[in-house]
Amino acid sequence: DAGITQSPRHKVTETGTPVTLRCHQTENHRYMYWYRQDPGHGLRLIHYSYGVKDTDKGEVSDGYSVSRSKTEDFLLTLESATSSQTSVYFCAISDQGNEKLFFGSGTQLSVL
Amino acid sequence: GNSVTQMEGPVTLSEEAFLTINCTYTATGYPSLFWYVQYPGEGLQLLLKATKADDKGSNKGFEATYRKETTSFHLEKGSVQVSDSAVYFCALTPAGGTSYGKLTFGQGTILTVHP
Numbered sequence: 001d002a003g004i005t006q007s008p009r010h011k012v013t014e015t016g017t018p019v020t021l022r023c024h025q026t027e028n029h030r031y032m033y034w035y036r037q038d039p040g041h042g043l044r045l046i047h048y049s050y051g052v053k054d055t056d057k058g059e060v061s062d063g064y065s066v067s068r069s070k071t072e073d074f075l076l077t078l079e080s081a082t083s084s085q086t087s088v089y090f091c092a093i094s095d096q097g098n099e100k101l102f103f104g105s106g107t108q109l110s111v112l
Numbered sequence: 113g114n115s116v117t118q119m120e121g122p123v124t125l126s127e128e129a130f131l132t133i134n135c136t137y138t139a140t141g142y143p144s145l146f147w148y149v150q151y152p153g154e155g156l157q158l159l160l161k162a163t164k165a166d167d168k169g170s171n172k173g174f175e176a177t178y179r180k181e182t183t184s185f186h187l188e189k190g191s192v193q194v195s196d197s198a199v200y201f202c203a204l205t206p207a208g209g210t211s212y213g214k215l216t217f218g219q220g221t222i223l224t225v226h227p
Contacts, residue, residue, distance in 0.1 A: 004155075031212060031213050033213070033214070040219055041219060042116075042118075042201055042217035042218050042219040042220050043156070043201065043215070043217040044217070045214055045215070045216075048212060048213075048214060050212050056212075058214065059216075090155055090156070092155075092156075094213040096213075097211075097212045097213040100158050100161075101156075101158070101213060101215065102155075103155030103156040103157070104155050105153070105154055105155050106155055
């Protein structure tokens with residue numbers, strides 16, 4: 001299994017509070033991604049990174065920011081959480097940035 | 113833009129039954145097509161892929177053929193097992209070399225197999 005660790009695994013927070021989710025990899029892969037999974041929508045790309053300090057927006061980036069200060073860590077921040085951001089968040093990594101993504105086990109986030 | 117549409121679920125089958133999960137896509141050119149599987153409590157895993165028209169991807173008894181004329185990539189298995197119970201996602205990456213691995217997913221199909 002690819003070495004991907006997401007933390008926390010579960011979090012409950014209140015509307016308006018900031019939240020940071022962490023993805024840590026031990027594979028030294030260049031590409032990292034944050035997806036959210038919602039019923040009826042499958043997985044949707046929030047942000048991705050193609051190198052240290054190189055990030056770009058995905059399909060549903062509003063309300064989210066990311067940072068990647070070193071190869072192994074990719075942080076997703078909700079500046080002011082809203083109930084619509086209640087979801088399961090998955091981090092993924094890719095070596096070549098082409099076809100095969102490896103996914104973490106997910107973070108269940110509930111915003112009350 | 114690109115999109116992927118999967119058949120509505122959930123799908124419930126008995127062990128050893130034949131499985132088909134339909135997937136159609138909208139994209140320009142020749143995207144790469146994938147099936148990912150998500151077992152309970154886990155992240156997604158790549159099941160199979162096809163990168164050009166008429167290619168057949170296969171793995172663990174599952175197969176899917178890239179049909180450009182019908183823009184489809186249906187997943188099939190001849191005899192399902194209880195251990196195949198999972199959520200199955202069809203996905204694509206755009207044609208060309210600058211997709212950065214960004215996948216567009218379908219909504220997922222829940223498969224439950226009973227003994």
